[in-house]
Amino acid sequence: MNLATAPEKGSASTSPTAASLWRGGRGILLVALIVVVSAVVGVLLGGGSGESRPLDPADTSLSGGKGLTQLLRAHDVEVRRVTSVAEAEAADSGESTLLLSDTSFLTEAEARRLGALSADRLVVGAQRYQELLAPGVSSAETVRTRSREPRCALRAAAGAGSAYMGGAVFTAPPGATGCYPAGGAPTLVRYPDGDRTITVVGDGRFMTNLRLAEDGNAALAMNLAGAKPSLIWLTAPETTEGPVPGEQSFSELIPGGVRWAVVQLAVVVFLLALWQGRRLGPVVAERLPVVVRAAETVEGRARLYRARHARDRAAAALRAGFTDRVTPRLGLPSAAGPEAKVDAIAGRTGQAAFHVAAALYGPPPADEAGLVALATYLDMLERQVRE
Incomplete structure (x- = not known):
């Protein structure tokens, strides 16, 4: 046997099969079918644009005025x-x-x-x-x-x-x-x-x-x-004349079988869309490649605030976090007003209401030392409320 012409055992033929041709060309056929259906439906159902009126002051067509x-x-x-x-x-x-x-x-x-x-x-x-x-x-x-x-x-x-x-x-x-x-x-x-x-x-x-x-x-x-x-x-008055008696419109000249064929093509396109549409499976839980500690997130955000000298945003974040944690412990609803929160904190901790209000709703700190003092004071208030 001539080894140069003998096929190898187990080798697969590389010639295209009917199944591979269908898989490769079904997308093109589907697009072509949609285009044809759209064109037919547009001709059957789409009305023509308004007739142009040459040198009409209200006409925006190319021949209008x-x-x-x-x-x-x-x-x-x-x-x-x-x-x-x-x-x-x-x-x-x-x-x-x-x-x-x-x-x-x-x-x-x-x-x-x-x-x-x-x-x-x-x-x-x-x-x-x-x-x-x-x-x-x-x-x-x-x-x-x-x-x-x-x-x-x-x-x-x-x-x-x-x-x-x-x-x-x-x-x-x-x-x-x-x-x-x-x-x-x-x-x-x-x-x-x-x-x-x-x-x-x-x-x-x-x-x-x-x-x-x-x-x-x-x-x-x-x-x-x-x-x-x-x-x-x-300009000439706009005519509202209907069709001439005895004449048929374009839609009336179309055989009834054509309309039925258009409906059938629309159903086929819909079924093809359902068949070829992407189906979503169940949610797959994946392990994150990196686990970031909460402290690192807080420190990273703090460095950003410090680099931008955003003491106002840092103070707002401290006050918002303090209020979210303390309000449930005081038995107050989340929609409670500032006065109610200040009175409840002052009553629980024994601090002066004036100092509590300044810490929660006062102006932002003028420097970093003031921001540190605010954070320390809020920590002390939270500890006293918790105890």
């Missing part, structure tokens, strides 16, 4: 969020700016009422009823929104510098100032209209929470929306 609202209020500009023409009319004080970012929900009569307000007007994008809200301004095309230079003498734009502008480009009426041009046509137009000033911008994303901190977007938004002490911010 909460950041601009806070900036305006920090500069003492009153921001009033309204969702109807009647509210806008009630808020119009003559020293206001009306911001219109969405007019799709308005009727023509409501647009005419908005056009008659005395407030300055800031119209975002090519809105519905453009001819009523910004007379003389028309838009025929759109351009890519990107960082652009103002290239105009308008103080609100020149002071802000480059901004994230684009969207609709406008044909400005006579006497208007155009800024942030794209292909020769402005994406921001401002012109006087009687006692009011009307401003139209092609894209309002420079005012959103996402873009406000870029370039000069915040400065431009502040200059346009915060020119007057009050800003009336008109």
Whole structure:
């Protein structure tokens, strides 16, 4: 027999077995199962987050206008969020700016009422009823929104510098100032209209929470929306419409067997957790490797007090220990007050109550000699009470 190839007697095979593979991979399988169950349950039971409302002063999403609202209020500009023409009319004080970012929900009569307000007007994008809200301004095309230079003498734009502008480009009426041009046509137009000033911008994303901190977007938004002490911010009313009749929700489209499978998987995970969970056995008493005498503990603490010159803590420890040991011998409850303890000790030992009170509740010793004297006096009192 070839000894080089003969297996040794009693040697064990090192190839993995099914049992060893299961022991090594069951933890990974359990984690994967929990992840899958969590994902399925999250899809079935988790509700979606609230729908974002672009350029809504109360919306904190990336497309909302909460950041601009806070900036305006920090500069003492009153921001009033309204969702109807009647509210806008009630808020119009003559020293206001009306911001219109969405007019799709308005009727023509409501647009005419908005056009008659005395407030300055800031119209975002090519809105519905453009001819009523910004007379003389028309838009025929759109351009890519990107960082652009103002290239105009308008103080609100020149002071802000480059901004994230684009969207609709406008044909400005006579006497208007155009800024942030794209292909020769402005994406921001401002012109006087009687006692009011009307401003139209092609894209309002420079005012959103996402873009406000870029370039000069915040400065431009502040200059346009915060020119007057009050800003009336008109947004679309929140809809409370239910599902369309005849349509099924996502949960209704899920077969009933899927819900039952999720319940079964949850039970399996629970049983696996019980099976693999760590079980605590009985308490095992062990001998301490080192036995420290009580006297050494006391001496060590005393050295620490002495090193830190903590005479007040040392005196407090002496008094507390004395009181705990003496109070039961005097027949007093643990909640007895200082006067009762002083009277009982003085009556038992014959010492003057004034000296007893000073020893138990007086100020801490001024030096180490005073601390030693206090300890000696307390030992004498304890001995007399015990005897």
